[in-house]
Amino acid sequence: MALYKQQELKLYNSMSGEKEAFKSIHEGRIGMYVCGPTVYSNVHLGNCRTFISFDMIYRYLLHLGYKVRYVRNITDAGHLTDDADQGEDKISKKARLEKIEPMEVVQQYTLDFHNVMKKFNALPPNIEPTATGHIVEQIEIIKSILDKGYAYERNGSIYFDVIKFNEDHQYGKLSGRNLEDMIANTRELAAQSEKENPQDFALWKKASPEHIMRWPSPWGDGFPGWHLECTVMSSKYLGETFDIHGGGMDLKFPHHECEIAQGEAAHGHSPVNYWMHTNMLTLEGKKMSKSTGNSILPAELFTGDNDFMEKAFAPSVVRFFMMQAHYRSVLDFSNDAIAAAEKGLNRLKEAVKLLDDLEVSSTSTVDFKGWNSRCYAALNDDFNTPILVAELFEAVKKIHAVKENNETITAEDLNLLKAQLHAFMEDVLGIPLKEEQNTATNEAPMDAAMRLIIDLRATARARKDFETSDKIRDELQEAGIQLKDGADGTTYTIK
Template sequence: MALYNEQELKIYNSISGEKEVFKPINEGNIGMYVCGPTVYSNVHLGNCRTFISFDLVFRYLKHLGYKVRYVRNITDAGHLENDADSGEDRIAKKARLEQIEPMEVVQKYTVDFHNILQKFNNLPPSIEPTATGHIVEQIEIIKEIIEKGYAYVENGSVYFDVLKFNESHDYGKLSGRKLEDMIPNTRELTAQSDKKNPQDFALWKKAEPQHIMRWPSPWSDGFPGWHLECTVMSSKYLGEEFDIHGGGMDLKFPHHECEIAQGEAATGKNPVHYWMHANMLTLNGKKMAKSTGNNILPNEIFTGDNPNLEKGFAPTVARFFMLQAHYRSILDFSNEALLASEKGFNRLMDAYHLLDELKTSEKSSFEVAAWKQKCYDAMNDDFNSPILIAQLFEAVKQINVINEGKAGITASDLEELKKTFHDFIFEVLGLVDTAEAADNDTGTKLAGTVELLIKLRAEARANKDFATSDKIRDQLLELGIQLKDGKEGTSFSLN
């Protein structure tokens, strides 16, 4: 029986403002969409926090036994500066500044994004579609919205008619804004005059002559609106209605509000059942900003090469730090906070390694089954990772007491404790055992070093320098490394 049948998961739904019991549309299957990065620069730490938060969600849903299709897009066109409907495309601007092709920009920063998330031990999504790979589908959905009467064409651009939509729908229900009170979320630029109302937003933009990212459409050579991309990619891979849509808190309005409007206008259905939003990350109590220097890139955490840090930290320590706060709360990043997290992480790992050394007894003084359910209760309460971590530290105390011989644990309870500890630390929280990783790293370096010595020995033999050749073989043997010469070359084994 799948674990999800035994656990009642509640998710805070941004659209209702309440925690709701999670019921997937199709039993045992979950469709989850998360807004991915616009790949025009190195991924910043705030984005990493969002993706780590949804990696936790993905991991826990899988742990419960759900089959999850996790879609996270790559925005590689159409996202204009200041999230506006006018101005320059962020990627095209970077391409112009660096004097390279836009797709070179996309490739460079997509690779960076993947590398950083891999270091944080994020699982890859099931599908990672790109905006430029779905231009045809975007044009088709625009046609549908125009046919339904919720969009209009003006000078080669297509705009969503928010006032018309609001006559029969509730535009603003996610962000809690009333249309009459809304101030346009765009700058006052000349192109704004194409709109009937300032609240309207672009579905398709006619490209200016200098705009290098452009595609043919029935209305003009142009490019899709940023909001439209996510509507198209989520509905293509998850259906017109799906379970969970996530993203950063800053995307709630206008991006996600517009997604809802586009989905409802095109299909008449409520596209998303549970909206989830991860909160922001601050640095030393202030908003991160490159202009003020109050900024840090993920790689700088790992190397320590940043004035805000006194040393480098392992990626898993930084991940552990982020998971010590609930995904919906603001988290302040600082050198002191990372140092404290590192100490906590090491305590957790020490206790995990101690489990293999514990001696069993006839009776248990630690109620493992009750503790295990508390771990599930924490995650079932809107993925409350800080409470889960607190429960893991309760177990750390018990492990140390048992190790000191002041308490006992039965063999069956110890096995249950080991499995639960392992599952929540590595499967759910996605942490990495740094000691094990260091061992693997050392093994890789050792193999490389021996291969180098084998090459040097082969060169010595080719030069008839048998004294050096024998010396390499004999000294490696003294270190417990035996060389074996064969038809296909020389191999080695550890004695």
């Protein structure tokens, strides 16, 4: 029997504002769409948190035995610089500044995105469609929305009529906004736009003569609106109604609100059953911002070439750090926090290595079946990874207790523990238990060397050769490496 039939998964639905029991539209199958990057610059760490969170969610759904079609788009046209209907296309602007073709920009930063996600051990989506690859479909859905009276043409641009839509539906239900209040707050802008109402949004924009990216349409040369592409690609590959739609919390309004309106206008019903949103990542207590210099790129973390961290950190450490917070909570990135995550991950890896050396007994004094159930309960509670991580550290304590002969474990429980630690760490959290080679810092050889030194020191202490053990500790300290002895073993930090 598939594992999902034995587990009751609940997830937080942003539409209802409550945790709901998850039930897929089709038995054993899930359609999931996540808004992907706009590829005009290197992917930043905040975006990475969203994609890593949904990678964990995707992994757990697969672990439960679901067949998942995971669609994540690439925005390579139509996303303007002010995230609305004014300004310049972000990719066209980058191409103009660098005097290259827009598709060169797209290729460069799509490759960067893929490389970063690979380093973070994220599984690729099943389908990764692009906006420019679906212009025809976008034009067709605009025709449908026009025919149904929910859009209008102005000077070669097509705008979605929010007021008309709101007569039959509810605009603002995802973000909890009231249309009348929105109109009142933007009334003074009405005369400054060709829109009938400031809340209306573009389905198609007429291209100005200098606009680089443009396509022919029944309304003249132009380009699609940013919101439209996700409606088109999600419905094409997942159907008019699908299970899960995800993205960052910053996309809830207006992007996802507009997606809902477009889907309901075109198809007559809600496009998504469960809306999921990740929260923001801050840096040393402040919002990440390129303009203020309070930002850091993944590559700068991996190499240590930044002004915030004391040293380089491996991708698995960064990913583990993110798993220690719930995906819906604000997470602050700091040197102390990531260093603590590195120590914790090392403790887990060391404990896993001890498993093969544990002696089995005829009875277990440790309840690993109960531990296994608690791990699943955490994940089934809206993917509560911080509770899961806490349970993993409980297992670490028990492993050391068995190693030190304070507890006993049967062969059956040991096999369960080995299998489930691998499942939760690697399959679900996506944290590799084997050493990873960080070419910038040569981290894996460093860890291997330090483990050897720590083992030699432990042997010396066991033989009561304290002169040798103290010499190892003191000379390492002089070299800038500090050893710390704890209940779970010895760890090291580089000053």
